[in-house]
Amino acid sequence: MKLTDFISTKAIIADLTATDRDGAIAELVQSLADAGDVPRSKVDELIEAVLERERVATTGMGKGVAMPHAKHAAVKKVTATIGRSAEGIDFNALDQAPVYSVVLLLSPPDQPEQHLQAMETIFRHLQRDNFRRFMRQANAKGEIVDLVQEADSTLNSGS
């Protein structure tokens, strides 16, 4: 699976206004709704689902990245987007370190395989120093879109 298969480029936010976890998640879910990827009427429910998941265990995985996610029936196909924060967001990560790149992933409950494949793809890219660094440095939406597309062509999506 490629990043561009499920990342909504339209919804990418190069400069998150929020400075805390809950705000950043709300902003990204709203952006996906504005882009038409999830129903506007379900925004609140989706935010709550992601936060609930986050409260059980943080998805701040260190090195300045977090991957909040949830499964929800209002989502029709696996979809994700990226938010970047120049100042850094307190994500309640175990190391207390700020998060600069947030990849939000929403999946329908009946597509567990695609959900896992998407996570696998995200993990694979986040493993790379360059990807994390460029994402953190990108300060316009176009740059993040380019980065995502480039990432797909550099790393063949494998098996």
Next chain:
Amino acid sequence: MGVSPGVAIASGFVLETEEYRIPRRTITPDEVPTELKRLDHALAESQDELEKLRTDAVDQLGAETASIFDFHLGVLRDRSLIEQIHRTIADKCYTAEYSVTTVLRGHARAFLQMSNSVLPERARDIYDLEKRLLRHLLGERRETIEHLTEDVCVLAHDLTPSQTALLARSRVRGFATDVGGRTSHTAIVARALSIPAVVGVSDISRDVASGDTVIIDGNRGVVIINPDDLTREEYNRHIREYQELEHELEELASLPAVTRDGVQITLMGNIEFPHEVASVMEKGGDGIGLYRTEFLYLGSETEPTEAEHLTAYTEAIQAAGGKPIVFRTLDLGADKWSQARRSEPERNPFLGLRSIRFCLQHLPLFRTQLRAILRASVKGDVRVMLPLITSTLELRQAKIIIGDVMEDLEEEHIPFNRDVKIGIMIETPSAALTAATLGKEVDFFSIGTNDLVQYTLAVDRTNERVAPLFTPAHPAVVKLIKDILKAGRRQGIGVSLCGEMAGDPEYTILLLGLGLRTFSMTPPRIPQIKRVIRAVSLEKAAKISRRVMTFDSDRQILNYLREETRRIAPKAL
């Protein structure tokens, strides 16, 4: 290379490679029905034979090992394949023997070419099956390990899976092969059966003639052919002493593992098959410190299902009777199984996509196993251990997946233990050096010395040209272990050690002195290690370990430890 300890003296039995040469012979059309009947008879006989082998293997070796016969049976029942052999006889008028050979060999070649998706091992299974069918067709009585009348040491180029499984019910006292490694199928089965085995002895199957007296020394990895009287006497004495020792050690099994100054030490067993739990308990083990789950993957052609995982895990948990079992998640990568699944082999597999890295890039496979472990977690004291962690990033990714799996189970109303303990193997220098940080996010550590030594000293222990450089007594390794134990203490989490070092009595005092309180080892070692523990006080051990820290060479450290161990627990070495 010795892959299964112990010593055996018996007459040699060379298993021929059994290269049948089947000439291309044609038959007349009116002979076709007879030929077809011969074939069907051979198929039926082989099938009966395999069914029986399978049933026996289930009893003696457990379901996973027995599953190697499922593949054989599956091929025999494959209608299209049988049809193909029938057609070769009927349409081309070839003999049944020749038809079997051409069709099966073609099949095996096809397997070899599909190296991307299928185990090359399967090709060997097909050759194995071919031999079986031919034996029935040619009416040759099988002079095999099944019909032995005396104890033997088996020598072979390599053992096929079905030959290995036969070892269990035969009079084979030991075996040696030309090829193979520690993790080969034969080695694993030999250890499970406690038969001494030596592999990778080039040309051993040619150097020995059946009837020669052969000594197989699995402890030192040596095979001696026609020993002189002196050597023979020496080994006989050794065997007697060994048996004597076994008896003494049996008595130790029921005694507690307590140091002279009254501190309780936990001794656990490392296992690969669920049925080995029993031998850990027999030896007085306090649980399973390392359940290697790889055999589930290696034993069958397809990826194991959640139900298959669960069956094996449940069996192990029930056998443990409430004692803890640490399940290590899939630790494959630098091996045949996963290399065969790659489009191109990795240049440096030990530094490649193995273990937790492999799992994080094959999440559906990882999820299947995690689901099974979590479902098993309500049945006993189950703990999850993640191998080859090198950074918090990997650890957190793995924990995110565990969290997701838990969430799925919850939604499906499948019970599991939400508070299941999650720990990591510390087996890379990076994990050892950052243990203080990693320790904040896990419930326990287990030091895997085999990989830790390999990665710290940059030595591949399976490469005989550098193998002598592989030693846990290297000051760098000792220092890392000390630091890991310290990090665990500060964080208040348990630290165990599950590498081969844990089962080597030469290191017991040092490890106690450095602060180790939980040892996990291959089950037969438990009593020996207990003997050392019962002979030493922690105070003395600490003193010895402090002295060790002042040495600067592995030779010096090992000599000193040997000397001290000999003084404190003379019988342990």
